[in-house]
Amino acid sequence: MNDMTPDGYTTEDGRKIGAVVMEMRHITLRFGGVVAIQDISFDIREGEIRAIIGPNGAGKSSMLNVISGFYHPQEGEVWYKGARRPTMKPYEVAQQGIARTFQNIALFEGMTVLDNVMTGRIRQMSAGLFSQAIWKGRAEREEVENREVVEKIIDFLEIQHIRKTPVGRLPYGLKKRVELARALAAEPSILLLDEPMAGMNVEEKEDMSRFILDVNDEFGTTIALIEHDMGVVMDLSDRVVVMDYGKKIGDGTPDEVRQNQAVIDAYLGVAHD
Amino acid sequence: MPEQFIWGMEVFLNGLMAGVLYALVALGFVLIFKASGIFNFAQGVLALFAALTLVGIMEGQVPFSHLINAVFGTEVHHFGWTVPALGALLLTMVVMVALAWAVNQFIFRHLVGQEPIILFMATIGLAYFLEGFGDMMWGSDIKKLDVGLPQGINGMIDEVTYNIFGYGFFIDNLDLWATLVAALLVIALVIFAQYSKHGRAMRAVADDHQAALSVGISLKFIWVMVWSLAGFVALVAGIMWGTKSGVQFSLSLIALKALPVLMLGGFTSIPGAIVGGLIIGVGEKLFEFTIGAPYLGGATEIWFAYVLALVFLVFRPQGLFGEKIIERV
Numbered sequence: 001m002n003d004m005t006p007d008g009y010t011t012e013d014g015r016k017i018g019a020v021v022m023e024m025r026h027i028t029l030r031f032g033g034v035v036a037i038q039d040i041s042f043d044i045r046e047g048e049i050r051a052i053i054g055p056n057g058a059g060k061s062s063m064l065n066v067i068s069g070f071y072h073p074q075e076g077e078v079w080y081k082g083a084r085r086p087t088m089k090p091y092e093v094a095q096q097g098i099a100r101t102f103q104n105i106a107l108f109e110g111m112t113v114l115d116n117v118m119t120g121r122i123r124q125m126s127a128g129l130f131s132q133a134i135w136k137g138r139a140e141r142e143e144v145e146n147r148e149v150v151e152k153i154i155d156f157l158e159i160q161h162i163r164k165t166p167v168g169r170l171p172y173g174l175k176k177r178v179e180l181a182r183a184l185a186a187e188p189s190i191l192l193l194d195e196p197m198a199g200m201n202v203e204e205k206e207d208m209s210r211f212i213l214d215v216n217d218e219f220g221t222t223i224a225l226i227e228h229d230m231g232v233v234m235d236l237s238d239r240v241v242v243m244d245y246g247k248k249i250g251d252g253t254p255d256e257v258r259q260n261q262a263v264i265d266a267y268l269g270v271a272h273d
Numbered sequence: 274m275p276e277q278f279i280w281g282m283e284v285f286l287n288g289l290m291a292g293v294l295y296a297l298v299a300l301g302f303v304l305i306f307k308a309s310g311i312f313n314f315a316q317g318v319l320a321l322f323a324a325l326t327l328v329g330i331m332e333g334q335v336p337f338s339h340l341i342n343a344v345f346g347t348e349v350h351h352f353g354w355t356v357p358a359l360g361a362l363l364l365t366m367v368v369m370v371a372l373a374w375a376v377n378q379f380i381f382r383h384l385v386g387q388e389p390i391i392l393f394m395a396t397i398g399l400a401y402f403l404e405g406f407g408d409m410m411w412g413s414d415i416k417k418l419d420v421g422l423p424q425g426i427n428g429m430i431d432e433v434t435y436n437i438f439g440y441g442f443f444i445d446n447l448d449l450w451a452t453l454v455a456a457l458l459v460i461a462l463v464i465f466a467q468y469s470k471h472g473r474a475m476r477a478v479a480d481d482h483q484a485a486l487s488v489g490i491s492l493k494f495i496w497v498m499v500w501s502l503a504g505f506v507a508l509v510a511g512i513m514w515g516t517k518s519g520v521q522f523s524l525s526l527i528a529l530k531a532l533p534v535l536m537l538g539g540f541t542s543i544p545g546a547i548v549g550g551l552i553i554g555v556g557e558k559l560f561e562f563t564i565g566a567p568y569l570g571g572a573t574e575i576w577f578a579y580v581l582a583l584v585f586l587v588f589r590p591q592g593l594f595g596e597k598i599i600e601r602v
Contacts (some may be wrong), residue, residue: 068487094489106484110417117490119477125470143468182488 006043012253016047021222022067022190027076028181029062036062037073038246039182043191049216050224054243055266060226063195063243065145067224068100069093081164083187084179095123100186103195103226109168112253113159113178114150114168119183150185155187156218159179159209173204177211191215192227205229216249230267234258242266274442281444284562285555292449293455294517297510298527299546300458301503306468306540308475308499311392315400317528320503322407323509324520328418329411330363336410350588358420362508369504372499373481377496383493385482404525411447413522418515422450451513453459455547458509462502463543469509477500533582533591539592 009019022044025072029037031250037059044050052060064072066078069090078085080096099120108116125142162170167178176196183191196212197205209232215221227233233240234254242250242257244266251258258264262263298320305313309367333352342348343456353451356364380395423446433440466472477485478495485492514524530553538549557577585592 034536053538070483070486090486091489091491091493094487099489102483102487106481107486108480108484111473111476114478115473119473119485120489122474123489139469142470257497 008047008270011048015047017048017238017239019045021046021081022224023065023079024067025079027063027066027073027078029059029066029071029073032064039076039244039250040241040246041076042241042248044222044224044249045239046162046222047216047220048222048238049212049236050222051154051237051240052224052243053228053230053233054242056228057245058228058243060228060243061194061247062246064100064192064224064226065096065176067093067190068098085144087179094186097186097189098122098192098206099183099186099190100192101176101194103198105172105175105179105184107175107179109169110166112164112166112179112194114154116178117147117150117154117181117185118146119149120182121188123265124149132154137182149187152185153181157184157213160162173207175202176200176204176208180215181209184219184221187219191223193223195226195228197229205232212236278441279438280557281562284558284593286444286479287448288555289551290445290452291558292551293448293452293547293551294510294513295527295530295534295553296547296550297451297455297458297513298531299507299538299550300455300462300543301510302531302535303508303538303540303543304462304506305499305503307543308479309381309392309394309496310479313391313503314393314396315403315573316503316507316529316531317525318403318407319507320511320514321510321520321522321524322372322403323365323369323504323508324412324418324515325407325416327361327365327420327508327512328416328515328520330364331356331420331500332416334411337391337588339412341407350490355359362420365508366505369508370501372502373504374497377499381496381503382493404522408522415519415521418512418520420512420516422447422512422516424516441523447513447516449529454509454513458506459543459547471498473497524564530578533578534590536582536585537592539594542592542594545592545594553581556581580598588597 006019008016010016018045023041024043025041027037027040028035040063052063054060064070066073069088069092080098085093085096094100108119111119125146132165147156154163157180159174159177159181162174166173170178180193180196183193193212196208200208212223212225214238215267216223218260225233225237234257237254238253239252240250240257241248242260242263249262249266250260298317301316301319302313305311328334333354333356335341335349335352338350360482368436370445376399379600380399381392382394384392417597427444427446427449430444436439464472466476474490475495475498477488477490478492482492486493499588510568511520511524518524534549534553536549537552538545538547560577561571561573565571
């Protein structure tokens with residue numbers, strides 16, 4: 001990484017990365033006696049694609065769940081947009097502008113693709129219960145405006161042909177894309193992707209990589225993603241955190257991380273004396 | 274035109290009207306089931322409780338008066354004022370929202386993620402609790418409810434049918450009003466559920482809790498909202514049934530008639546609840562008229578709905594409008 005300053009840096013392909021938007025400070029998370037995350041600190045900067053990688057069981061998903069408020073760490077602080085974030089429920093975190101997808105996909109199976117993506121707009125719709133109940137004026141206008149945004153995202157992710165299909169009927173790869181669309185619809189400050197490529201074939205992985213890059217490029221969305229497939233991540237991301245057994249063993253650009261001995265050992269295995 | 278046919282038509286129309294009242298109760302079931310996956314056995318009692326509260330407030334009854342008198346040795350029964358229907362309606366709705374909050378706070382919040390059968394058992398408990406609570410709060414005597422809805426034979430229909438068929442149909446004004454109210458209620462609920470933020474959030478919560486949280490939906494808010502809505506529908510049903518046959522504790526039994534309605538219409542469909550109610554209403558009246566009374570000794574209305582529901586369970590378990598059961602293997 002060349003000129004890293006508090007205000008940001010410039011990537012190898014010439015994209016401007018902004019200031020720190022989220023910072024994890026000395027996070028420790030335990031489940032009973034099991035330490036899932038041990039004293040990990042890192043930051044996420046505006047506009048970058050930040051990856052968290054590591055072998056299975058390294059604590060990546062736990063870290064994502066800490067960021068999105070599903071888990072609460074015993075120690076450490078989460079700083080978001082320059083302020084320390086108090087302990088929050090997941091829906092409050094979402095309302096702050098942090099959207100996520102799930103490793104095992106959590107969509108509303110009985111609802112159509114369009115409705116699923118519309119749920120992502122909840123934060124942008126402020127009409128009260130009463131004005132919705134009588135369905136006039138502001139609520140109606142809001143519905144129409146938000147519908148336009150959603151249709152744009154649906155076009156962007158090339159899922160127009162399944163707009164009215166109930167999600168339960170879709171194949172796996174498309175479900176992943178719908179989930180991305182829903183998260184994107186929230187116009188998040190940070191988009192968290194939990195293994196976006198898990199269980200996909202090569203072609204689907206390429207598609208998903210393209211969409212992630214396009215999203216970052218087109219909307220300037222800050223993306224933090226988790227993967228255990230090294231290859232894909234190295235091509236996608238600007239900076240990478242490497243975790244192993246709940247500890248951080250590397251942090252830097254893909255090239256720096258690739259040359260890091262601890263990372264090589266974790267991935268290729270190392271003979272213990 | 275043969276007399277039998279004309280009478281049949283009258284029976285058919287009255288069946289439709291009766292069906293609307295069944296549908297009103299079934300609607301409350303569908304709402305809760307859609308939004309929380311809970312089969313709410315207490316819906317009938319909820320209607321009773323709403324009607325009791327409405328009458329109590331209108332007549333200025335002192336709540337828990339028996340209890341107060343027994344403990345303090347006083348003799349209070351009435352505040353000495355009466356509240357106009359509209360004001361009483363609003364106050365009752367406030368009580369129903371408070372009840373919704375309490376139900377969520379003290380029961381269902383603690384049962385998140387439990388098996389449906391456990392949630393179902395909890396609603397049975399709630400039903401018995403509410404029945405006793407309603408009794409303690411407002412007393413157990415049969416009360417007359419009159420919120421100003423017109424009652425009695427509709428003169429216009431009587432006259433028009435008399436001119437056409439030479440026989441005037443007996444259609445109750447109250448039934449006509451119930452039909453109108455039910456139609457408006459269903460249209461409003463469908464629009465709310467399908468096209469509004471909170472309606473969509475409601476469906477989202479029913480579908481997947483985790484996903485709902487991740488897009489910023491507060492489960493607690495949605496649950497209280499849904500139970501309040503169910504309370505509102507119960508209030509409407511309570512008013513209609515209460516006006517028709519007095520507010521009494523047998524009102525809670527009408528909930529049982531809603532079960533076959535739901536099996537016909539599907540547990541997840543708001544229009545299904547209406548169509549199911551109409552089919553049951555018309556079906557049992559026509560069956561009684563054509564086969565039951567002449568050949569089977571009458572009183573078939575008691576069981577006809579359940580037999581029809583059984584037949585449906587065999588051939589179409591998801592009901593007429595229920596969501597198709599899709600399972601990917």
